[in-house]
Amino acid sequence: MNMSHETWIDIGALADIPREGGRVVKTRAGCVAVFRAADDTVFALDDRCPHKGGPLSEGIVHGHSVTCPLHAWVFDMGTGTAQGADEGQVGTYPVRVEAGRVLLDGARLMQGRAA
Amino acid sequence: MMAEKLVIIGAGMASGRMLEHLIEAAPGRYDVTLFNAEPRGNYNRIMLSPVLSGEKTYADIVTHDADWYAAQGVDCRFGEPVVKIDRERKIVYSNQGGVPYDKLVIATGSAPFIIPVAGKELPGVCTYRDLEDTNAMIAAAKPGAKAVVIGGGLLGLEAAAGMQLRGAEVTVIHLMGHLMERQLDPAAGYLLQKALEARGITVHCKGATKAILGKERVEAVLLDDGTIYDADLVCMAVGIRPETRLANDAHLEVNRGIVVDDQLRSSDPAIFAIGECVEHNSQLFGLVAPLYDQAKVLAATLADAEAVFRPVQTATKLKVTGCDLFSAGDFADGPGREDIVFRDPGRGVYKRLVLEGDKLIGAVMYGDTADGSWFFGLIKDGTDVTGMRDTLIFGPGFAGGAKADPMAAVAALPPEAEICGCNGVCKGKIVSAIEGGANTLDLVRASTKASASCGTCTGLVEQVLAVTLGDSFVMPAAQPMCKCTDHTHEDVRRLIKAQGLKSIPAVMQELGWRSVGGCASCRPALNYYLLADWPLDYRDDRQARFVNERNHANIQKDGTYSVVPRMWGGVTTPAELRAIADAADKYAVPMVKVTGGQRIDLLGVKKEDLPAIWADLNDAGMVSGHAYSKGLRTVKTCVGSEFCRFGTQDSTGLGIKLEKLLWGSWTPAKVKLAVSGCPRNCAEATCKDVGVVCVDSGYQISVAGAAGMDVKETEFLCAVATEEEAMEVIAAFVQLYRENSRYLHRIYKWVAKVGLDWCKAQVVEDLANRKALAERFEISQSVYRRDPWAEHAQRPADWAPMMDLTREAAE
Ligand code: SRM
Ligand SMILES: Cc1cc2nc3c(=O)[nH]c(=O)nc-3n(C[C@H](O)[C@H](O)[C@H](O)COP(=O)(O)OP(=O)(O)OC[C@H]3O[C@@H](n4cnc5c(N)ncnc54)[C@H](O)[C@@H]3O)c2cc1C
Ligand code: SF4
Ligand code: FES
Numbered sequence: 001m002n003m004s005h006e007t008w009i010d011i012g013a014l015a016d017i018p019r020e021g022g023r024v025v026k027t028r029a030g031c032v033a034v035f036r037a038a039d040d041t042v043f044a045l046d047d048r049c050p051h052k053g054g055p056l057s058e059g060i061v062h063g064h065s066v067t068c069p070l071h072a073w074v075f076d077m078g079t080g081t082a083q084g085a086d087e088g089q090v091g092t093y094p095v096r097v098e099a100g101r102v103l104l105d106g107a108r109l110m111q112g113r114a115a
Numbered sequence: 116m117m118a119e120k121l122v123i124i125g126a127g128m129a130s131g132r133m134l135e136h137l138i139e140a141a142p143g144r145y146d147v148t149l150f151n152a153e154p155r156g157n158y159n160r161i162m163l164s165p166v167l168s169g170e171k172t173y174a175d176i177v178t179h180d181a182d183w184y185a186a187q188g189v190d191c192r193f194g195e196p197v198v199k200i201d202r203e204r205k206i207v208y209s210n211q212g213g214v215p216y217d218k219l220v221i222a223t224g225s226a227p228f229i230i231p232v233a234g235k236e237l238p239g240v241c242t243y244r245d246l247e248d249t250n251a252m253i254a255a256a257k258p259g260a261k262a263v264v265i266g267g268g269l270l271g272l273e274a275a276a277g278m279q280l281r282g283a284e285v286t287v288i289h290l291m292g293h294l295m296e297r298q299l300d301p302a303a304g305y306l307l308q309k310a311l312e313a314r315g316i317t318v319h320c321k322g323a324t325k326a327i328l329g330k331e332r333v334e335a336v337l338l339d340d341g342t343i344y345d346a347d348l349v350c351m352a353v354g355i356r357p358e359t360r361l362a363n364d365a366h367l368e369v370n371r372g373i374v375v376d377d378q379l380r381s382s383d384p385a386i387f388a389i390g391e392c393v394e395h396n397s398q399l400f401g402l403v404a405p406l407y408d409q410a411k412v413l414a415a416t417l418a419d420a421e422a423v424f425r426p427v428q429t430a431t432k433l434k435v436t437g438c439d440l441f442s443a444g445d446f447a448d449g450p451g452r453e454d455i456v457f458r459d460p461g462r463g464v465y466k467r468l469v470l471e472g473d474k475l476i477g478a479v480m481y482g483d484t485a486d487g488s489w490f491f492g493l494i495k496d497g498t499d500v501t502g503m504r505d506t507l508i509f510g511p512g513f514a515g516g517a518k519a520d521p522m523a524a525v526a527a528l529p530p531e532a533e534i535c536g537c538n539g540v541c542k543g544k545i546v547s548a549i550e551g552g553a554n555t556l557d558l559v560r561a562s563t564k565a566s567a568s569c570g571t572c573t574g575l576v577e578q579v580l581a582v583t584l585g586d587s588f589v590m591p592a593a594q595p596m597c598k599c600t601d602h603t604h605e606d607v608r609r610l611i612k613a614q615g616l617k618s619i620p621a622v623m624q625e626l627g628w629r630s631v632g633g634c635a636s637c638r639p640a641l642n643y644y645l646l647a648d649w650p651l652d653y654r655d656d657r658q659a660r661f662v663n664e665r666n667h668a669n670i671q672k673d674g675t676y677s678v679v680p681r682m683w684g685g686v687t688t689p690a691e692l693r694a695i696a697d698a699a700d701k702y703a704v705p706m707v708k709v710t711g712g713q714r715i716d717l718l719g720v721k722k723e724d725l726p727a728i729w730a731d732l733n734d735a736g737m738v739s740g741h742a743y744s745k746g747l748r749t750v751k752t753c754v755g756s757e758f759c760r761f762g763t764q765d766s767t768g769l770g771i772k773l774e775k776l777l778w779g780s781w782t783p784a785k786v787k788l789a790v791s792g793c794p795r796n797c798a799e800a801t802c803k804d805v806g807v808v809c810v811d812s813g814y815q816i817s818v819a820g821a822a823g824m825d826v827k828e829t830e831f832l833c834a835v836a837t838e839e840e841a842m843e844v845i846a847a848f849v850q851l852y853r854e855n856s857r858y859l860h861r862i863y864k865w866v867a868k869v870g871l872d873w874c875k876a877q878v879v880e881d882l883a884n885r886k887a888l889a890e891r892f893e894i895s896q897s898v899y900r901r902d903p904w905a906e907h908a909q910r911p912a913d914w915a916p917m918m919d920l921t922r923e924a925a926e
Contacts, residue, residue: 009918009920011917011918011920012917012918016917017917018657018658019658020632020658020659021657021658023916023917024916024917025916025917025918025919025920026916026918026919026920026921027920027921028920028921031916034917037632038631038632052672053673053674054674055670055674058662058665058666058670058674059635059662060634060635060638060639060658060659060660060661061632061658062630062631062632062633062634062635062638063630063631063632064631065634067634067635069661069662069670070670070672072635074634074635109920
């Protein structure tokens with residue numbers, strides 16, 4: 001919550017992420033999935049489905065949601081909350097795009113998942 | 116004041132409804148005595164067909180149970196037929212004695228017509244009217260038993276389909292040239308006959324029954340033309356006539372039915388009649404919708420209110436699961452009448468609209484009846500259709516140039532638009548029930564009766580629910596493609612072609628998708644439809660693909676992947692095996708497995724290693740085996756004539772050629788082939804999507820087999836003499852499937868829908884069409900017959916993590 005600790009890390013160009021697709025950033029606390037929606041909004045979530053650990057980065061992106069590739073749970077990428085009948089939550093990370101570069105909040109990343 | 120005595124003869128659908136209205140309008144006004152010849156109260160007679168087919172039980176279709184009658188204080192005399200009416204003393208008599216009346220209602224329905232042929236009294240001959248008949252058919256329709264239904268109208272066909280579902284071998288004998296001639300024109304009758312035949316029912320049109328044969332009980336049916344059909348049971352469903360015997364004996368005015376006026380009063384002012392036993396303005400009735408109107412009018416009359424009966428148009432639907440047909444209005448040819456016809460043989464769809472002047476006067480539909488109620492509404496209201504004539508046949512979605520969105524059409528209906536024809540329920544009444552808390556189909560049924568009778572309007576009621584409740588109502592799964600749209604897969608395929616839609620956003624925009632960007636279920640389907648329909652214009656959208664197809668490898672439960680190189684026709688070489696072994700060592704592959712598809716699987720490869728392992732395998736001359744795709748998987752072969760002492764042709768060689776022809780193509784679901792060198796069939800060709808069995812004279816091609824969740828033997832498509840012909844037929848057949856099937860339907864499911872005969876007509880009989888299909892396949896293959904591994908192996912960065920922060924310092 002303390003914004004003064006923000007340390008934005010440049011993880012690559014927006015163009016490196018396909019529209020309606022995702023890429024992975026490896027961290028010591030596990031992988032983070034970085035998604036780019038059709039409208040170029042970027043989201044960062046833990047790359048581990050709370051159901052059985054499916055790699056969300058490989059899911060189909062639709063609107064601001066992503067469907068897990070293993071058993072089709074659907075998550076709101078903004079909040080990390082499972083939609084519909086399924087109950088689950090994935091951690092989300094602050095992310096922003098500046099001058100075509102994607103920046104992740106390093107402080108939050110280092111704190112580990114779902115802080 | 117003493118309550119008046121009301122006696123009702125017959126506890127059927129008409130009197131049951133009338134009693135409900137009467138009790139609501141004038142509670143306690145009458146002491147009611149209810150006689151019924153059947154030993155039970157009122158049930159939904161039209162739902163006997165689902166009971167016969169096993170889709171419902173009798174308990175499901177009871178409309179008024181003992182508690183209801185008790186609560187209303189009705190004196191029930193069930194199983195007690197009335198035998199006489201004494202009009203002078205105002206008493207009705209059953210075999211148990213007399214009951215006096217102040218007012219009498221005759222609601223005796225109809226009696227099935229029995230054709231006067233020898234043998235009609237034999238045990239084993241039944242009609243189709245009540246629960247006893249239904250139970251008799253259920254008892255007789257054992258697997259393997261033979262049943263003959265005389266009469267190919269609504270009732271006869273429902274009886275036939277029901278018994279067939281229970282396993283009986285059923286023959287329908289119909290006097291006229293096509294089935295349901297009163298409701299269908301010959302084209303629709305033909306499609307219906309084909310559909311019934313496809314499920315194994317024998318249909319004999321222009322068949323006149325001469326006699327029913329048998330000693331102790333029925334054994335067979337003999338026709339005028341000499342044909343004999345064996346039968347353990349014969350169901351006569353040739354028509355009904357009003358049950359007027361009591362009225363005749365009591366000297367009421369009777370023509371074909373008991374003559375009634377606009378208040379349903381007979382020639383005796385104390386006696387009323389309602390239901391199928393009546394005749395009003397020279398018209399008889401055989402469907403429930405007008406009877407329910409009669410019920411309202413008679414209840415009002417008995418409650419001393421004013422009401423006038425005016426018969427409405429009726430529409431017909433056959434309640435046979437899987438046979439969608441609809442007819443309404445007048446569709447005979449005539450001077451000044453014009454037809455608009457739409458045919459889609461691929462889907463077995465036929466629609467015909469009959470116009471007179473600027474009005475729609477008749478509609479016949481087979482295969483896709485979704486717009487039936489809308490057309491019916493136009494007919495009933497006498498709407499001027501001039502402005503929408505061009506697109507009329509495509510239904511409400513197109514009318515007036517609006518978006519092709521059935522929901523919008525329902526939303527636009529005025530409150531007084533009738534939704535449920537059986538029960539005369541209008542949209543406004545349903546909407547107020549929903550707003551009053553009825554937020555499911557069942558609750559709407561319970562509170563308004565909409566969709567509670569024949570069920571034809573169920574889809575419309577659901578749409579009203581959806582329009583009224585918005586997202587909180589989830590449409591039942593089966594019909595629409597997914598929850599982003601109300602269109603079926605079939606509609607979407609048709610509209611993509613008809614409107615020339617060439618991108619996913621264009622489809623979503625023009626067809627009114629409700630979601631932004633679709634969902635994980637419609638995106639892959641749309642991507643497939645577009646690339647299949649516009650192979651040269653459309654560019655595959657990788658992001659719309661499921662992970663396996665996007666990454667050209669099967670994802671494993673731990674997020675690693677499997678790698679399966681192609682082994683053409685199951686043949687490999689020492690060099691290939693060495694390259695596979697080297698790759699397995701180099702990338703520390705946890706398991707090397709021989710698959711069920713005659714090739715080798717490297718399981719447990721990390722995503723970032725995929726481009727490198729592919730490059731290595733490419734270097735050894737191997738390409739992707741597409742073990743992950745909705746596309747060509749494997750072509751299994753046996754050794755055939757090259758080595759085997761029984762082999763008749765080079766099955767291995769043909770298998771390889773077929774695999775090289777078909778590989779890389781995308782299909783609605785996976786496609787597997789096999790080629791066996793002789794009928795010993797070592798390659799198991801008879802359970803594949805397409806199988807070839809070589810024989811001395813050439814190649815026998817059969818299709819629509821399966822050995823996964825369903826196990827099904829292939830069906831014979833054709834025999835050809837040369838390899839070239841075999842390859843052309845198979846390419847054409849696969850293209851036919853690619854162009855017509857819905858996404859995720861394997862070939863056997865698709866063939867079950869369109870019929871093998873239609874496929875034969877397209878690719879076996881019509882040589883020009885076969886060529887054209889094979890050419891279109893080749894056009895598509897000019898884009899897709901290439902190795903995705905080779906392409907992606909060039910861009911390893913795409914497969915690596917975007918950034919690796921694991922070595923980054925903590926601060
Ligand atoms: C690898 C293999 C098993 C083996 O080790 O032998 C296999 C593995 C899988 N099969 Fe299979 N099937 C394999 C041969 C078969 C066969 C036998 C055959 O082809 O002769 C069948 C029955 C024949 C048929 O398809 O009619 C078969 C019927 C299925 C089905 C049921 C399909 C159906 O329509 O009923 C599925 C499920 C599906 O596709 O939805 C399936 C799905 C799968 C999937 C892709 C499950 C998945 O979605 O992850 C498996 C991937 C395993 C993995 O992690 O790599 N697999 N599968 C075989 C690969 C053959 C090849 O070389 O490409
Ligand atoms: C299998 C089947 C499927 C059908 N499907 C449809 C459909 O999909 N859509 C549609 O609109 N319509 C359908 N119908 C027609 C519909 O069921 C009838 O129009 C409707 O039942 C007629 O109602 P009713 O009250 O006039 O007669 P019934 O419902 O037949 O009731 C008459 C009752 O009177 C009793 N009765 C007769 N004589 C006497 C007597 N002397 N004393 C005492 N009781 C007597 C009979 O036993 C019977 O119970 C179907 C009918 C059948 C048999
Ligand atoms: S099926 Fe016939 S050709 Fe094939 S291996 Fe067996 S015997 Fe030989
Ligand atoms: S692991 Fe994501 S849905 Fe099962």
